[in-house]
Amino acid sequence: MTLAEGVQLVSFGLLAIMVIGTALGVVLLPNIVYSAFLLGGVFISIAGLYVLLNAGFVAAAQILIYVGAVNILILFGIMLVNKNQPFSPVRRGWIRLLATGGVCLGLFALLATVVFGTSWQISSAVPAGDQATVLIGIHLFTDFLLPFELASILLLMAMIGAIVLARREFIPDETPADAVSDALTLPERPRELVSATGETTED
């Protein structure tokens, strides 16, 4: 085994452990903020797997889009909402957990049998390597032009939706009588100082 092969094997093992560990953390941890940060870890480890597959452009795009945009928007959502609502404990909640675990295990078994049962056609072509960027561009503008354009229409729709939501203007029907008194105060519901982290970190 040469040095390069050894490095590849060790990094594959480490990345696989990281993907599985962080993904389990996303699902199992009760604190939603930890889950969101670990989701970034999942995305980064998957980008590492792409690098091992000689797909540097896809790896960089994965980090830019999923870590740099999607994950940050999720974090923004969590931190701006700040909904501090205690859940009432559900009676016999363990049944739900058990059922979820059973369904997940079944799904995993199904996928595993499919993966091992299919006879995969493994391409013997040389990986494109650094030429991949050019090849992706060519494919996007020739045989994958329709999906590419449809994706841009989808994004346009999402953008118009966001603009409509953001430009909603509230015009109150009647001016409140005590408008002057609270002119200099910000509307804020009373809360204790430690509301940001909540009760999950105190234990």
Added chain:
Amino acid sequence: MGQGIDLQRSFVELLTQLGLPSGAARAIWLPLPMTLILIAATVSIFVTVWLERKISAAAQQRIGPEYAGPLGTLQAAADGIKLLFKEDIVPSKADPILFTLGPALVVIPVFLSYLIVPFGQNMVITDIGVGIFLWIALSSITPIGLLMSGYSSNNKYSLLGGLRAAAQSISYEIPLALSVLAIVMMSNSLSTIDIVEQQAQYGILGWNVWRQPVGFLIFWVAALAECERLPFDLPEAEEELVAGYQTEYTGMKFGLFYVGSYVNLVLSALIFSVLYLGGWEFPVSVSWLASLLNVSETTPWLQVITAAIGIMMTVIKAYLLVFLAVLLRWTVPRVRIDQLLDLGWKFLLPVSLVNLLLTAALKITFPVAFGG
């Protein structure tokens, strides 16, 4: 273009002549450039901090640091030692894991980005195909670290500062990436080496500044915003937010933010000089000078001189830009948060889109001048 000096090949050849297998020789070579760049990046912090002190002093008609070392050059070292020995305090209701991870996540991508900064023809850690795209992707990880440290401090100023930092950084990433894209379109490659090669033909006249005057300005504004330098240092605006996400940090964790911001500034200046100012190129083409003096490009002493000039030019250009950034910091007032977002989304984004379309049109019309 000549072959230039190739240290890796010479080093591996030297070791194989001494009787080592070539694989082992390569393995010994691997950590050397990385350590060198790490040390260079760390030293650059000291230089930048000293420059910041001296230039701010000059801007305010003071003398600045004077007693620590000659001309106060050791002042930054004194700062570093002070930060190392300070007590490392974690606020009692903070989240200790995220509080510790946050600064590390801010610093690591910045140092990783040094992978792609070229100092000469073969003087780069790796010439990977995605090149400049890797820098854009890595710099998008930093806001996660900022959000993490802002959130875990359990302080409303920290949280606001972290959210502001992330918002600022994701909104200025788009004009930044679009202006880089115009350069990439002209050089037909994402690799930093190719981007410099494409500017190399006519000395100073071939540099991208002349072909991308708008992109040049957009990139500089966006890079200042990404580095959180004044006039865009809203995340740590001290009159409003104490010190933003850094408020609760002390000791070396605060030191990491400090290190990260200065290394990021130097990195942005280096990338800027690679993209727009011809990287390691001398204002007059060195190969043209060599042919004028009738010296072959493969002469060893000429190669050494070319490599030395390359490193010096890259560093000089980068520090000229750092000087500009420091001068801007001490002469320009801070913008408001709404002005900042307005500038990013309503001005820089459309202008950079137009710049990109214009570059594409010019590339089709004049393929000679715009790299067809």
